[in-house]
Amino acid sequence: MLRNTRTIGRRPCSTKMKSSTDHHIRKSLENYGSWVDEAISGYYDSSSPDGAASTAASKNIVSERNRRKKLNERLFALRAVVPNISKMDKASIIKDAIDYIQELHDQERRIQAEILELESGKLKKGSGGYDFDQDLPAYLRSKKKRTDAFYDSGGSRISPIEVLELRITYMGEKTLVVSLTCSKRTDTMVKLCEVFESLKLKIITANITSFSGRLLKTVFIEADENEKENLKTKIETAIAALNDPQSPMSI
Structure with missing residues (x-):
């Protein structure tokens, strides 16, 4: 009787341990499955760190490509307006453009000096003689100036803009x-x-x-x-x- 009692008393303890072990295994499998799902979603989801980094890199590549395209378009336009381009590379185009701008400044100063010289010459000429055109009516004076501008000293017709x-x-x-x-x-x-x-x-x-x-x-x-x-x-x-x-x- 005592032997049977002991055997029967051990069975509940063994069943309880087995149930606890099964529970831990099931919990571990659930946690593992959850971790795998998160890993997979993080790999494909742009909101994950790796996905966000990949998206940012793609945007940077597109931005850099657009920046280079705009730069090439501006260099092409610059090359079109500068008369003398020594070479076709970017550095040469920019250097030639800078030289051209400096040349324009020099020409501007020379033209301004010529204008001042012409104006001073007209003043001297006007003070020394009589201008017969002043006796003409305003309409005839403007018509005469317009006609003189279209013909040279030999009477040949010229265009102001050729x-x-x-x-x-x-x-x-x-x-x-x-x-x-x-x-x-x-x-x-x-x-x-x-x-x-x-x-x-x-x-x-x-x-x-x-x-x-x-x-x-x-x-x-x-x-x-x-x-x-x-x-x-x-x-x-x-x-x-x-x-x-x-x-x-x-x-």
Whole structure:
């Protein structure tokens, strides 16, 4: 009787230990499965540290690619407006552009000196003689000046603006670059300015330079790429109207 009692008393303890062990194994498996799920979701989810780092790297690559594209577009536009480019690499283009700007400053100073000299010469000439044009009515005086500007001393007709080349380039970011080369004649600079003012364009910046008896007018204009041909037609029409002695623009 005592032996049976002992045997029966041991069975509940063994069953309890087995139940506890099964519970721990089940819990461990659940925790392991949860950890695997988190690891997998973290690998594919951009909100995880690795996923966020990968997304940030991709954005940096795209940003760098766009930055290089814009830089190349600006270098292309710069190359289009600088007359003399020694080499096609970036450093040479920038150096040639700097030299060109310095040359423009020198030419500006020379032109200003010439203007002052001409003005002083006119004052001296005016003080020493009589101007017969002053006796003419205002309308006839303006008409005479307009006619004189279109004919040389031999009586041959000349145009204030003789276009040698007209190029329009799109440099991106809604910007068109107009490069107009023409012969250097009396009042050509002034007439070129009048042409572009009459078109009412959104001019960003403009400059003009003189070289070898020619003038180069460069104008940066705010406009879309599809406006290139229309803008070229407008400029050519305005120049033709100004070159016509009977046109109101030539007054």
